[in-house]
Amino acid sequence: MNPRLLPYVLILPVTLFLCLFFLYPFVLVAQQAFSNSSGFTMSNFRDVTEHWKFPISLKNTFLLALAVVPIQLALSLLMATMVTKMKKGRDLILYVWTIPLGISDLAAGIIWLAIFEQSGFLNSMMGGLGLIDSPTNFLSYTSPVMVFVAIMLAEIWRATAIMLVILVAGIGLIPKEYYEAGEVFGATPWQRFLKITLPMLRPSLQTALVLRVILAFEVFAVVQALGGTLFPVLMGETYAYQFELLNSGAAAAIALIILAISITFTLIIMRALRVPKGATI
Amino acid sequence: MAVIEIKNVAKRFGEYQALHDINLTIADQEFMVLLGASGCGKSTLLRIICGLETASEGEIWIDGKRVDHLAPKDRGISMVFQNYAVFPHLTVFENIGFGLRMQKLPNDEVKRRVERTAGLMHIEQLLSRYSGELSGGQRQRVAVARALAMEPDVILMDEPLSNLDALLRMEMRAELKGVLAESNTTAIYVTHDQVEAMSMADRISVMHEGKIVQAASPIEVYRNPAAKFVAGFIGNPPMNFLEASPQGGGKFSVAGHSFDGPSAANSNLQFAIRPEDMTLAENGFPAVAKVVEPLGAHLLVTCELDGKLFRAILDSEMQVKPGETLKLSPVQDRIRWFDPETTLAVA
Numbered sequence: 209m210n211p212r213l214l215p216y217v218l219i220l221p222v223t224l225f226l227c228l229f230f231l232y233p234f235v236l237v238a239q240q241a242f243s244n245s246s247g248f249t250m251s252n253f254r255d256v257t258e259h260w261k262f263p264i265s266l267k268n269t270f271l272l273a274l275a276v277v278p279i280q281l282a283l284s285l286l287m288a289t290m291v292t293k294m295k296k297g298r299d300l301i302l303y304v305w306t307i308p309l310g311i312s313d314l315a316a317g318i319i320w321l322a323i324f325e326q327s328g329f330l331n332s333m334m335g336g337l338g339l340i341d342s343p344t345n346f347l348s349y350t351s352p353v354m355v356f357v358a359i360m361l362a363e364i365w366r367a368t369a370i371m372l373v374i375l376v377a378g379i380g381l382i383p384k385e386y387y388e389a390g391e392v393f394g395a396t397p398w399q400r401f402l403k404i405t406l407p408m409l410r411p412s413l414q415t416a417l418v419l420r421v422i423l424a425f426e427v428f429a430v431v432q433a434l435g436g437t438l439f440p441v442l443m444g445e446t447y448a449y450q451f452e453l454l455n456s457g458a459a460a461a462i463a464l465i466i467l468a469i470s471i472t473f474t475l476i477i478m479r480a481l482r483v484p485k486g487a488t489i
Numbered sequence: 490m491a492v493i494e495i496k497n498v499a500k501r502f503g504e505y506q507a508l509h510d511i512n513l514t515i516a517d518q519e520f521m522v523l524l525g526a527s528g529c530g531k532s533t534l535l536r537i538i539c540g541l542e543t544a545s546e547g548e549i550w551i552d553g554k555r556v557d558h559l560a561p562k563d564r565g566i567s568m569v570f571q572n573y574a575v576f577p578h579l580t581v582f583e584n585i586g587f588g589l590r591m592q593k594l595p596n597d598e599v600k601r602r603v604e605r606t607a608g609l610m611h612i613e614q615l616l617s618r619y620s621g622e623l624s625g626g627q628r629q630r631v632a633v634a635r636a637l638a639m640e641p642d643v644i645l646m647d648e649p650l651s652n653l654d655a656l657l658r659m660e661m662r663a664e665l666k667g668v669l670a671e672s673n674t675t676a677i678y679v680t681h682d683q684v685e686a687m688s689m690a691d692r693i694s695v696m697h698e699g700k701i702v703q704a705a706s707p708i709e710v711y712r713n714p715a716a717k718f719v720a721g722f723i724g725n726p727p728m729n730f731l732e733a734s735p736q737g738g739g740k741f742s743v744a745g746h747s748f749d750g751p752s753a754a755n756s757n758l759q760f761a762i763r764p765e766d767m768t769l770a771e772n773g774f775p776a777v778a779k780v781v782e783p784l785g786a787h788l789l790v791t792c793e794l795d796g797k798l799f800r801a802i803l804d805s806e807m808q809v810k811p812g813e814t815l816k817l818s819p820v821q822d823r824i825r826w827f828d829p830e831t832t833l834a835v836a
């Protein structure tokens with residue numbers, strides 16, 4: 209076999225699989241988004257974006273991503289550095305911290321609902337401690353901030369571990385000589401983190417952020433469980449168009465808008481965290 | 490001003506003892522070379538001195554202060570790492586200036602020092618490159634420049650020139666020595682390379698299996714090895730050894746010849762002589778030439794003598810053929826004696 213062809217032959221099965229089950233449906237969705245009974249049209253996009261709920265759900269989605277992702281980034285970096293410093297019990301801690309990864313997002317939403325509900329843990333705890341007289345409804349339209357905070361907490365709890373896992377692997381790849389050199393040449397632990405860990409972690413940070421940001425724009429089940437209609441997000445709108453309004457053209461249009469946002473952010477992150485030529489290990 | 494005192498330092502990694510009771514004082518501005526085979530504990534000793542590793546026992550004193558509990562940066566030390574540890578994500582300039590930036594020196598001072606040390610190491614044309622694009626030898630020079638730029642009291646160098654070609658290494662070693670002498674730095678320099686050790690050192694410490702066997706001037710180490718290990722390690726090729734049995738009256742019989750030996754000894758000893766201290770003489774040892782290697786200036790002849798391999802360095806004009814029997818005679822005052830029990834030199 210010609211060695212120049214071999215790699216292409218080897219990736220052929222995967223490529224075919226992706227074309228069949230990803231690219232083809234994607235083309236169909238795109239076709240749906242850009243057509244109605246009379247052929248090519250932009251009317252689906254116009255209808256969707258002119259609907260009163262669109263700006264709100266767009267704003268909510270961005271707000272949530274903006275509030276959650278930086279906190280998750282900081283948390284996962286902190287947790288990853290802590291785990292790497294550990295000598296014993298490292299695997300156990302990592303295992304415990306990654307448990308939320310194994311729970312579906314709807315289940316995660318329901319768990320946090322059980323905490324914040326009027327008859328939930330939080331109310332019974334505060335009642336038991338005598339902090340409140342009667343149970344309050346935290347998740348009502350009168351307390352939008354509380355709804356937002358609950359969703360944030362659930363998202364942070366649920367999806368920080370995915371970043372953690374990637375960062376732990378990335379930190380493990382940084383040779384310890386660099387830290388020793390940093391130490392000898394006078395860098396404090398904080399400076400070593402800033403000047404050595406962060407820059408050398410760029411490839412992992414890239415992967416972790418891209419994954420997390422894409423997931424943040426696709427947030428749905430957690431929001432649905434905790435906020436319902438109080439906190440509309442883009443993905444919820446897609447669901448509503450498709451299954452409640454039975455307008456698959458509009459649903460496809462929103463899906464494409466989410467895709468465009470995801471691609472844009474992916475490109476921005478890749479660009480911002482790119483490693484200059486020649487600066488790899 | 491920086492005297493380094495290493496007092497009773499031992500290091501254990503679990504069961505394995507990497508260093509045994511090391512005692513060594515390095516004078517201010519001295520250039521001390523640690524020489525020894527791979528795995529004998531040279532890097533471990535350096536890492537203990539600079540604080541990256543803690544000694545299991547013993548103390549380190551620098552400039553009259555005990556430094557065991559101090560962080561590396563507070564010991565006034567800079568270091569060239571065996572595996573360079575040049576940061577791949579920084580340019581050569583920022584690598585060399587790393588320590589200076591940590592000290593928050595003003596920009597123009599950083600620039601001045603970086604450019605000066607880069608010049609010394611002949612890497613000024615690389616300053617804007619990332620180290621991922623550099624060759625091993627170039628990275629090594631960046632590592633040396635980074636250590637020099639700190640203008641430290643003490644510089645520790647772990648095989649800093651090992652990756653350079655012979656010519657560049659010779660040039661660098663002279664320059665490095667000059668720079669350090671000028672800057673009044675106390676230096677500890679680890680190397681495998683005996684020529685490097687001989688040519689640079691004020692004093693050489695020969696290490697073997699976690700112990701310092703001899704610490705003395707290069708010529709002393711070469712001429713008067715304190716132990717058989719040193720005699721068999723230093724010199725290329727190293728000393729020859731022959732069995733010697735006492736005949737009484739300070740005389741020893743070596744391969745059928747009688748020599749004056751240490752008068753106090755009356756047990757079996759080992760007779761040692763350097764290959765270049767052999768001459769051709771009628772009454773010499775009969776040795777059968779096995780391999781003849783012309784080395785340009787000299788002729789290296791490996792012979793069989795008293796049932797053992799024996800090397801002699803002869804004049805390159807000599808015509809010697811394998812199989813020929815040579816009559817080899819040692820230069821009397823270059824003969825050394827070792828006790829086979831203690832392996833130490835006997836005078």
Ligand SMILES: Nc1ncnc2c1ncn2[C@@H]1O[C@H](COP(=O)(O)OP(=O)(O)OP(=O)(O)O)[C@@H](O)[C@H]1O
Binds near residue numbers: 533
């Ligand atoms: N962190 C460690 N854990 C266990 N053993 C170690 C450790 N570091 C070094 N050693 C052991 O200690 C011994 C001395 O190692 P060291 O690195 O000091 O050797 P060296 O003289 O520098 O060798 P080389 O010339 O190959 O660099 C070796 O046998 C090594 O396996």
Ligand SMILES: [Mg+2]
Binds near residue numbers: 571
């Ligand atoms: Mg070493």
